Amino acid sequence: MTGTDTPPLSTREADARVAVDVKALQAAGRTSVARERFTELVTRHQRRAARIAFHYLRDAADADEAVQDAFVKAYLHIGTFREELPFEVWFTRILINGCLDRLKARRRREKWLAPPPLDAQGVERNPADYLPSRGPSPEDLVLSGERHRQLMDALSQLPERQRMVFMLSHFDGRSSREVSAMTGLNESTVRVHLFRAIRRLRVLLTENAAARPRVTRRSNRAAH
Amino acid sequence: MQLIDALFRQGHLSEQSLVEALLAGDRPAHLDRCATCAERAIEMGRWLDDVQSIAAEAADAAFPPERLALQQTQIMRRLEQLDQPSRVIAFPSQYRIDAPDRHARRVAPAWVGVAAAAGLVLGVIGGQITARLDTANTDAALRAGNPARTTPADATGPSLFDFDLEPTMLRGTPVGTLDEMTPSMVSARAGG
Numbered sequence: 001m002t003g004t005d006t007p008p009l010s011t012r013e014a015d016a017r018v019a020v021d022v023k024a025l026q027a028a029g030r031t032s033v034a035r036e037r038f039t040e041l042v043t044r045h046q047r048r049a050a051r052i053a054f055h056y057l058r059d060a061a062d063a064d065e066a067v068q069d070a071f072v073k074a075y076l077h078i079g080t081f082r083e084e085l086p087f088e089v090w091f092t093r094i095l096i097n098g099c100l101d102r103l104k105a106r107r108r109r110e111k112w113l114a115p116p117p118l119d120a121q122g123v124e125r126n127p128a129d130y131l132p133s134r135g136p137s138p139e140d141l142v143l144s145g146e147r148h149r150q151l152m153d154a155l156s157q158l159p160e161r162q163r164m165v166f167m168l169s170h171f172d173g174r175s176s177r178e179v180s181a182m183t184g185l186n187e188s189t190v191r192v193h194l195f196r197a198i199r200r201l202r203v204l205l206t207e208n209a210a211a212r213p214r215v216t217r218r219s220n221r222a223a224h
Numbered sequence: 225m226q227l228i229d230a231l232f233r234q235g236h237l238s239e240q241s242l243v244e245a246l247l248a249g250d251r252p253a254h255l256d257r258c259a260t261c262a263e264r265a266i267e268m269g270r271w272l273d274d275v276q277s278i279a280a281e282a283a284d285a286a287f288p289p290e291r292l293a294l295q296q297t298q299i300m301r302r303l304e305q306l307d308q309p310s311r312v313i314a315f316p317s318q319y320r321i322d323a324p325d326r327h328a329r330r331v332a333p334a335w336v337g338v339a340a341a342a343g344l345v346l347g348v349i350g351g352q353i354t355a356r357l358d359t360a361n362t363d364a365a366l367r368a369g370n371p372a373r374t375t376p377a378d379a380t381g382p383s384l385f386d387f388d389l390e391p392t393m394l395r396g397t398p399v400g401t402l403d404e405m406t407p408s409m410v411s412a413r414a415g416g
Contacts, residue, residue, distance in 0.1 A: 031307035035300065042296055050292065051283040060286040064295055071299045076306065148282040151275060169247065170272065171279050194247070195240045202271065 015041060015087035023078050038075050045088060046071075048172065049095055055167045056099040057106075058152055066102055070095040085181070092172075092182045096164065103160075154204035158197055165190050166197035237261045242268050365397075 009017065018040050025034035049070060053063035073094050074081075081090055155163055161183075168179045169190070176194070180187040237245070237254055242261070245252050246269050255262045287295075 035303050035307065038303065039296070039300065042299055046292055046296060047287070050287040050295070051280065054283045054286050055279055063286070064291070068295060068299050068302065072302050072306070075303050147278050151278050152282070167279075170276055171283075191244065195243050198243050198272070199239060201275070 011044070012086045012088075015044070016083050019078055019081050019087050020083060022075070023081065026078065035075075038078075041074070041087065041091075042071055045091060048088075049091070052092065052095060052167060052172060053099055055155070055171055056096070056164070057102060058156065062102055062106070066095065066098045069098050073098070086178075089178060089181045092168070093184075096182065100160075150205060150208050154201050154208065157204055158200055161185070162193045162197035162200065165193040166201070169194050170198075237264070239268075246272060 018037055022034045022038050022041075025031070025037060046067065049067045050063060053066040053070075054060060057063045057066060070091065074091050077094075081087065155166075158166065164183060165179055165185070168174045168182060169176070174182065176187050176190045179185070179190045179194075183190070185193070236258060237252060241252065242265050245255075246265065255265055
C-alpha cells in the first residue's frame with residue numbers, strides 16, 4: 001500500500017463531486033463533457049427513481065416520463081444544488097414534486113374520461129398486467145401479480161402523505177430524517193405517518209385476504 | 225418501554241414501538257424477556273420484508289434493464305437537445321412583398337417636415353405674387369377703359385362694392401354688360 005492511496009468515496013461524496021463538476025462544466029460552456037459526467041448520476045440513481053415513481057404513480061409509462069423529467073430538471077437546475085445536502089435527497093425532492101404534479105394532472109384528466117375497466121370482483125385492472133414477459137412461470141406470475149395488485153390496491157387507499165412516507169421509508173430504506181428532508185415534513189410527523197400507514201396497510205391487506213376467497217367461492221357457486 | 229405500554233398493555237410493546245424498533249434497527253430490551261412481543265416483532269418484520277420484496281419485484285418487473293437503458297438514452301437525448309441552441313426557420317424571402325430594402329438610403333423624418341414647411345411658404349408667396357399681378361392687370365384694364373380716373377381712390381384699387389355704387393364706371397366694358405344684366409344692390413335696396 002502506498003501513501004498516496006485515497007480512501008474510496010462514499011456514494012454521497014461521489015454524487016456531490018459529480019454534481020459540482022457538472023456545475024463547473026456547464027458554467028465553462030463545456031456542455032458535452034457536462035452531459036457525460038451527468039450520466040454517472042443517472043446510472044447511479046435511475047433504478048431507485050424508477051421504483052419510487054412507479055409506486056407513486058402506479059403506472060409504468062407515467063413513471064418513466066416522471067423519471068426522465070426529474071433528471072432533465074436536475075441537470076438544468078444543478079446550479080442551485082448545495083453540496084451540504086445529499087444529491088439523492090435533492091433529486092428525490094424534484095422527483096416527488098414531479099410525481100405529485102402528474103397525479104394532480106391525472107385526477108383532472110380522469111374527470112373527463114370513462115371509468116376504468118373492472119374485473120369480475122369489481123377491481124380496477126392494470127393494463128400492464130396483461131403484457132407478456134419472459135422469466136417466471138405463468139402460475140408464479142399470477143400469484144405475484146395478485147400479491148402485487150393487492151398491495152397496490154391497499155397502497156392506493158392510503159392518504160397521499162402516508163403513502164409517500166411509507167414508500168420512501170420502507171421501499172427506499174430512508175431514515176426519518178432523510179424522508180423529512182425529501183418531503184419537507186417534520187421528522188416526528190414522518191414517524192407518525194409511517195406508523196399510521198403500516199397499521200392501515202396491515203388492516204387493508206388482511207381484509208382483502210379474507211374477502212377474496214369469499215368472493216371466489218360465491219362466484220364459483222353462482223357458476224354451478 | 226413507554227409508560228402507556230406498561231399501564232394498558234400489561235407491559236407488552238405497542239405496535240408503534242415495534243414498528244419504530246424494527247425500522248430504526250434498535251432492538252428494545254423487552255423483546256429479550258417477552259416471548260409474545262418477540263413473536264410479534266418477528267411477524268411484523270416478516271410482513272414488512274414481504275411488502276418490500278413484493279413492491280421491489282413489481283417495480284423491477286415494470287422496469288427491466290432494457291427499459292432502463294432505453295430511458296437513459298432518452299434522458300441523454302433530451303439533455304443534448306437542451307444544450308443545442310434551437311434552430312429558427314426563417315420566413316421564406318420570396319413571400320416578403322413589402323420588405324424594406326436595407327441598402328436604400330433612408331430620409332430623416334426631420335427633413336420631410338422642413339421640406340413641407342418650405343413648400344407651404346413658397347406656396348403662400350407664390351399665391352400673393354399671383355394675386356398682386358392680377359390686381360395690377362385689372363387696374364391697367366380699368367385705366368384703359370376710363371381715362372378720366374387715372375388715379376385710383378386708394379392703393380388697393382376699386383372693390384366690387386365701389387363698382388356697385390358707381391355703375392357708370394363699368395359702362396362700355398364687358399363687365400359692364402354683365403353688370404347691366406344683373407340687379408345691383410343699390411337698386412335692390414331702393415326698390416325694397
